[in-house]
Amino acid sequence: MMATSTYKVVVLGGGNAAGYVAKSLVEASPDTSLCIVGREEVLPYERPALSKAFLFADPPARLPGFHTSVGGGGVRQDAAWYADAGVDVKLSTEVTGVDVTTKTLTTAAGDTVVAEDALIIATGAAPIALTKTPGWGLDGVYTLRENAEGLRLYDALQAAKGEPVVVVGGGYIGMEVAAAAATVGCQVKMIYPDKHMMPRLFTPEIASHYEKYYTDKGIELLYDGRLCEEILGDDEGKVRGVVMCKDGEKTEVAAKVVVVGVGARANTQLFDGAVEMEAGGIKVNGSLESSAAGVYAIGDVATFPLAMTGGMTRMEHVQNARETAAHAVASILGKSSGDYDYLPYFYSRVFDLGWKFYGRNEGTSVTVGNLKDGLASVWVDDGKAVGVFMEGGSDADTAAMVALARNCPAVDVGALKAATSAAELLAA
Ligand code: FDA
Numbered sequence: 001m002m003a004t005s006t007y008k009v010v011v012l013g014g015g016n017a018a019g020y021v022a023k024s025l026v027e028a029s030p031d032t033s034l035c036i037v038g039r040e041e042v043l044p045y046e047r048p049a050l051s052k053a054f055l056f057a058d059p060p061a062r063l064p065g066f067h068t069s070v071g072g073g074g075v076r077q078d079a080a081w082y083a084d085a086g087v088d089v090k091l092s093t094e095v096t097g098v099d100v101t102t103k104t105l106t107t108a109a110g111d112t113v114v115a116e117d118a119l120i121i122a123t124g125a126a127p128i129a130l131t132k133t134p135g136w137g138l139d140g141v142y143t144l145r146e147n148a149e150g151l152r153l154y155d156a157l158q159a160a161k162g163e164p165v166v167v168v169g170g171g172y173i174g175m176e177v178a179a180a181a182a183t184v185g186c187q188v189k190m191i192y193p194d195k196h197m198m199p200r201l202f203t204p205e206i207a208s209h210y211e212k213y214y215t216d217k218g219i220e221l222l223y224d225g226r227l228c229e230e231i232l233g234d235d236e237g238k239v240r241g242v243v244m245c246k247d248g249e250k251t252e253v254a255a256k257v258v259v260v261g262v263g264a265r266a267n268t269q270l271f272d273g274a275v276e277m278e279a280g281g282i283k284v285n286g287s288l289e290s291s292a293a294g295v296y297a298i299g300d301v302a303t304f305p306l307a308m309t310g311g312m313t314r315m316e317h318v319q320n321a322r323e324t325a326a327h328a329v330a331s332i333l334g335k336s337s338g339d340y341d342y343l344p345y346f347y348s349r350v351f352d353l354g355w356k357f358y359g360r361n362e363g364t365s366v367t368v369g370n371l372k373d374g375l376a377s378v379w380v381d382d383g384k385a386v387g388v389f390m391e392g393g394s395d396a397d398t399a400a401m402v403a404l405a406r407n408c409p410a411v412d413v414g415a416l417k418a419a420t421s422a423a424e425l426l427a428a
């Protein structure tokens with residue numbers, strides 16, 4: 001028998017942002033009925049954990065340890081929390097259809113969930129699959145986005161201690177998973193086509209410090225035009241290696257496990273033709289409302305106006321998931337004090353290192369220091385400091401970074417270049 005249920009607010013997607021919607025709505029308006037519909041089998045959690053202590057710690061981080069909102073400094077929202085708050089969370093429930101006019105979701109089982117006041121789209125993003133690469137479907141090829149994938153990858157890395165593991169991609173997943181696999185004791189090679197690691201954010205100068213660190217940890221870096229052209233299997237359909245290609249020259253690289261992190265795409269498919277799209281995501285205004293009235297989009301799937309530049313942007317980062325969730329709830333409740341005003345913030349942790357970035361990585365950059373004593377960079381655009389990167393750093397440094405990225409002070413590049421340490425660079 002198909003069921004229909006109705007709530008004031010419904011969230012499509014039960015990931016990182018959804019957990020923060022529950023936090024904000026329960027805090028601000030506990031009597032507003034809320035339902036979260038998600039296909040994962042677990043309650044909303046802090047997804048960044050999956051590529052960090054989840055993979056290498058002993059014992060590994062596991063749910064319920066990192067349910068939202070622990071990463072944002074809130075209480076841990078476990079099953080008892082949702083029950084106490086009266087929030088209905090439908091787990092393991094795939095939404096297959098959406099009517100944005102009536103704000104109605106249809107699930108794979110044929111049930112319907114209706115949002116009376118607001119539907120919030122929080123479907124996140126999915127790893128790009130190398131479906132055209134021969135061998136993609138072999139046993140031993142992994143992507144990493146959801147808890148279940150993390151559990152499978154953990155087992156695979158444990159079983160590959162001392163054995164070769166190939167990580168395809170030199171971005172966030174590539175760097176974090178390669179570090180985790182090396183920590184577990186695998187023989188890791190990274191393959192990526194870019195001139196250096198993390199080309200989305202790092203300058204060649206920043207990257208060179210991490211590349212040396214990775215090499216010193218025994219990770220082999222195969223980059224600069226190198227592509228994984230084929231994944232090779234044995235007679236049982238299990239991965240045995242990859243074919244790497246550069247300038248037409250092919251090399252076989254052995255691997256027991258292949259982890260692919262070559263970017264993500266926003267999960268917008270259910271909304272094609274139903275709402276306006278931009279830059280690969282659902283276009284929203286400063287209230288995070290889409291072109292359909294009462295339908296909001298938050299987190300990785302939303303393309304929103306970045307108040308500090310006026311441009312439209314999509315951010316695949318957890319702080320944006322947290323803040324868009326809070327802002328959408330404020331907009332829905334009529335309690336918002338203005339348009340969404342986000343300060344871009346990215347971070348990562350690998351081995352015993354941890355970096356942060358605030359602002360925009362545009363213009364020229366000045367870098368000083370090293371990974372041991374503190375490494376920092378400041379980006380200067382049109383005579384103003386617009387972005388700042390720091391490895392390590394104290395809470396006071398973080399406060400200084402935020403102030404710099406927010407206020408964009410006029411700076412003298414000569415003075416920045418004269419700095420001899422990360423602390424001096426921030427002070428300059
Ligand atoms: P999120 O992906 O969290 O949630 C979307 C949910 O919607 C998923 O549970 C999905 O199953 C569900 N869904 C999608 N379609 C559905 C459908 N049709 N029906 C039902 N459910 C559906 N960021 C950062 O700033 N620092 C970091 O260190 C990291 N680390 C990190 C590690 C790893 C492994 C990943 C994959 C990502 C990160 N990130 C990160 C990025 C960060 O996790 C990301 O920005 C947030 O999870 C985005 O939150 P959302 O809720 O938008 O998507």
Ligand code: NAD
Nearest residue numbers: 168169170171172173174192193261262263264316347348
């Ligand atoms: P990414 O965009 O950070 O990096 C993709 C990398 O793959 C780039 O180096 C790119 O050049 C390379 N690449 C592209 N095509 C390739 C190919 N055919 N062969 C080899 N390399 C190729 O994306 P990601 O690392 O896959 O991360 C996926 C998502 O997870 C993103 O949303 C990211 O923000 C998120 N994430 C974030 C963090 C963090 O913020 N610390 C950590 C993990 C994951």
